[in-house]
Amino acid sequence: MVAGKFFHTGTPVVLWMDPGGYDAYRVERRFSPIDKSDWQTSTEEARELKTPNRYSLRRSGLSDEEIERVRGGGWDLPLLQRVVDQFVIHFDVCGVSRQCFNVLHDHRDLSVHFMLDIDGTLYQTLDLKERAWHATTSNNRSIGIEIANMGAYRSEESKSLQEWYGKDEKGRVCITVPQKLGDGGVRTKGFVGYPARPELIKGTVQGQELLQYDFTPEQYKALIRLTATLCKVFPKIKCDYPKNENGKLIPQKLPDEELNKYAGVMGHFHVQTNKTDPGPAFQWDYVLSNARMLLNGGMSEAADAASQGHMRAAVKP
Numbered sequence: 001m002v003a004g005k006f007f008h009t010g011t012p013v014v015l016w017m018d019p020g021g022y023d024a025y026r027v028e029r030r031f032s033p034i035d036k037s038d039w040q041t042s043t044e045e046a047r048e049l050k051t052p053n054r055y056s057l058r059r060s061g062l063s064d065e066e067i068e069r070v071r072g073g074g075w076d077l078p079l080l081q082r083v084v085d086q087f088v089i090h091f092d093v094c095g096v097s098r099q100c101f102n103v104l105h106d107h108r109d110l111s112v113h114f115m116l117d118i119d120g121t122l123y124q125t126l127d128l129k130e131r132a133w134h135a136t137t138s139n140n141r142s143i144g145i146e147i148a149n150m151g152a153y154r155s156e157e158s159k160s161l162q163e164w165y166g167k168d169e170k171g172r173v174c175i176t177v178p179q180k181l182g183d184g185g186v187r188t189k190g191f192v193g194y195p196a197r198p199e200l201i202k203g204t205v206q207g208q209e210l211l212q213y214d215f216t217p218e219q220y221k222a223l224i225r226l227t228a229t230l231c232k233v234f235p236k237i238k239c240d241y242p243k244n245e246n247g248k249l250i251p252q253k254l255p256d257e258e259l260n261k262y263a264g265v266m267g268h269f270h271v272q273t274n275k276t277d278p279g280p281a282f283q284w285d286y287v288l289s290n291a292r293m294l295l296n297g298g299m300s301e302a303a304d305a306a307s308q309g310h311m312r313a314a315v316k317p
C-alpha cells in the first residue's frame with residue numbers, strides 16, 4: 001500500500017488492516033493484557049514509550065504548503081516519489097516478526113514499514129507515506145524492512161545462536177523457535193526454517209568480524225519481489241547497493257556526504273556506525289541481481305539491453 005493505493009508484489013503481503021496483521025497506527029500496546037493496553041497504562045508500565053504515535057510525517061524536502069496538505073492525509077504518489085529514495089534493510093534480532101512487532105511497538109517506541117518473517121510472509125504495518133522510525137537520519141527519505149533473523153555475533157558460542165539454531169532429524173541446520181514463543185506467530189503452520197546456506201557465515205561489517213546464519217530461501221524470494229516492486233514504484237530508489245570503486249560492497253557506514261547523495265537499497269550499517277545489520281550473511285548480489293531481472297521483465301541486464309531496441313520499436317504507437 002503506497003499513498004492509499006494497492007500495488008501487486010507477486011508475493012503475499014499481510015497489511016495492517018488484514019486479519020493477522022500488525023497495526024502500527026494503533027496507540028495501544030498489542031501484546032499486553034487488553035485491560036492494560038491503553039496508552040496511559042502503557043506509559044506507566046513500559047517506561048521507554050514516550051509518544052503514542054511511533055511514526056511521524058515525512059516533512060523534509062516539502063514546502064510549507066505541501067506540509068499543510070499532507071498533514072491532512074493528502075499524499076499523492078508523485079509527491080511521495082519525490083521524497084523517497086532509500087530502502088533500508090535490517091535484521092530484527094527477534095527471530096520472528098511477531099516478536100519484532102512486540103519489541104518495536106510495545107517496548108521501544110519504534111516502527112518499520114515492513115517485517116519479513118522466516119516463512120517468507122511480508123507484513124506491512126504502515127502506509128509507505130509515513131515516516132517510520134527505524135534508521136535515524138534516513139527516516140525521512142527511506143522505506144524500512146526488518147527481516148526475522150537473530151543477527152550477527154563475535155563468537156559461535158553466542159547464546160542466541162545456540163538457542164535459535166539446531167539440527168533436524170536428518171542432521172540439517174534449522175531454526176528452532178524457543179518454546180516460550182510458542183509457534184512464533186509464523187503464518188505457515190508447522191513451518192521449519194532452514195538458512196539458505198547451512199554453515200555459519202563469517203564476514204566483516206563495520207570493522208568487526210562477525211558470525212551469522214543466513215536468511216531463509218523463503219525470505220530471499222519474498223524480498224526480491226518486494227525490492228523489485230519498490231524500485232519500480234519509487235524510481236529514485238536505484239536497484240543496487242553501496243559499492244566501492246572496485247564494485248564491491250562497502251561494509252560500513254557511508255561517509256555523511258556519500259550517505260546524503262546515496263539513493264538505492266542499503267543496509268542499516270550504511271547509515272549508522274553502531275549498527276551491523278543486515279549482517280555478513282546477507283546476499284546483496286543475489287537479491288539485487290534477481291530484483292533487476294524482475295524489473296527487466298525476467299531477462300538479464302545484458303539480454304534486456306540487447307533486446308531493447310526492437311522491443312521499444314514494437315511498442316511505439
Ligand SMILES: [Zn+2]
Nearest residue numbers: 090091268277
Ligand atoms: Zn537495524
